[in-house]
Amino acid sequence: MTTKLLVRKANPATIVFYLMAIITPVSLIPTLFVWQTPDWQSLTLMALAAAMMNAMQYCNVKALQLADCSFFVGFSYLRLPVIALLAALLFEEIPDIWLLPGAGLIIATTLYLVLCKRRLTAQSRAPHNTPTAR
Numbered sequence: 001m002t003t004k005l006l007v008r009k010a011n012p013a014t015i016v017f018y019l020m021a022i023i024t025p026v027s028l029i030p031t032l033f034v035w036q037t038p039d040w041q042s043l044t045l046m047a048l049a050a051a052m053m054n055a056m057q058y059c060n061v062k063a064l065q066l067a068d069c070s071f072f073v074g075f076s077y078l079r080l081p082v083i084a085l086l087a088a089l090l091f092e093e094i095p096d097i098w099l100l101p102g103a104g105l106i107i108a109t110t111l112y113l114v115l116c117k118r119r120l121t122a123q124s125r126a127p128h129n130t131p132t133a134r
Contacts, residue, residue, distance in 0.1 A: 001069065003015065003060075003061055003064050004064050004069045007061060007064050007065035012058055012061040012062045012065060013058065015061050016054060016057045016058050016061055019057060020054065020057075060072075060076075073110065077106065077107060077110060080103050080106070081103070084099060
């Protein structure tokens with residue numbers, strides 16, 4: 001929601017820059033407690049992951065600039081089943097028993113909120129039928 005407000009006045013690249021400028025030092029603090037110096041291969045993979053994350057964040061911010069937040073958020077929930085499927089296929093990771101109820105709760109809540117928003121929007125656009133005084 002904050003990002004949706006920011007894209008009205010700021011460029012998506014600027015928003016992503018400040019997001020990374022804030023997240024990087026904040027992430028450094030807990031990292032220092034478990035730090036292990038990475039080798040060159042790991043550094044290369046981390047740099048690739050960072051570039052992909054920045055590209056993803058830019059795309060998310062741009063999408064929020066172009067579309068309504070309720071429309072955009074619906075697509076972001078597709079990540080859950082896609083990630084679960086990729087984890088199973090690529091890493092042979094079996095999702096635990098709580099994946100389905102948790103996903104169901106998240107999806108049901110989101111659908112409920114979207115439907116409530118649509119109903120409220122429809123009611124606010126409908127002409128008000130106020131009885132006239134006799």
